[in-house]
Amino acid sequence: MHFLILGATGRVGSRVLEQALADHHxxxxxxxxxxxxxxxxxxxxxxxxxxxxxxxxxxxxxGVDTVISCLGTDGGTVLTEATPLLIAAMKSHGVSRIVTIGTAGILQSKEHTGLLRYETPDTRRSSTRAAEEHRKAWELLQASGLAWTIVCPTYLPDGEALGTYRVARDFLPDDGKSISVGDTADFTYRVACADEYIGHRVGIAY
Structure with missing residues (x-):
């Protein structure tokens, strides 16, 4: 398989790159x-x-088969600038599969029907700017017609992959508090290889 990796110098992206090369992609x-x-x-x-x-x-x-985007918000508007350009270019090149890294804030709230987690009254976020950037990127992908998946980790400390974690479509697993960079990269890479969870945000946590 031929991957395009965006954000390959970041915490998650660098590990996805390492895994893809180790598997001779x-x-x-x-x-x-x-x-x-x-x-x-x-x-x-x-x-x-x-x-x-x-x-x-x-x-x-x-020549790319699948895009893996580990771009962050970068304190600005990187996601909302890059996502429409990426969607248009993928369609032009006939590439349909994309896996991106989001945030648990854009998952559905279990306690507040109809709200995303970052919108709830009990959110602990001091700022919703990053979550709003991720939401806009998600909405663009939803409308794109591409085969997209957004991996949505909760609190993301550095750490190696343990290989034991929980995932849920469109919600955060119950009582999920954290997930390591290593396991987030592992799951992202696995989803990109297996074409799993197409059309879903996926919450990931221990």
Whole structure:
């Protein structure tokens, strides 16, 4: 399989990249700073560029089967700028499968019907800006016609993959409090390989 990985220098993206190369997949990584990639492989194509630039996204999609986007909000509007460009480019190149990293805030609330978790009165978030960015990206994917999945981790500390975690479609698993970076990357990669949970946000937690 040939993956395009966005956000490959980040905490989750770097681990997804490592797993994909270990399994001998072809990987294209579009990154702003190629020197931050510590892997060297004949299977890896590094492209310097910006996911918010139309031409950079287009040139990164040649021959790609699946997109894995680990882009964060970056304290700004990266997601809402990059997502429509990515959707258009994927359609142009005939690529339909995309797995992205979201946030547990855009999962459905179990206690407040009709609300997302970040919208509930008992949310502990001091700011909803990041969740609102993720929500806009989700809504764009929903309307895109692409085969999308959004992996939605809760509190995300550094840590290795344990391989034992719980997942739920569109909700956070009951009493889920945290999930490591390693297990989030592991699940994201597995979903991308197996075409699971298409058309769903997926909550993940221990």
């Amino acid at each position: 072809r990987v294209t990584a579009l990154v702003r700073s190629p020197q931050k990639i510590n892997h060297s492989s004949e299977q890896l194509t590094l492209l310097q560029g910006d996911a918010c630039h139309h031409q950079d996204i287009h040139r990164s999609l040649g």
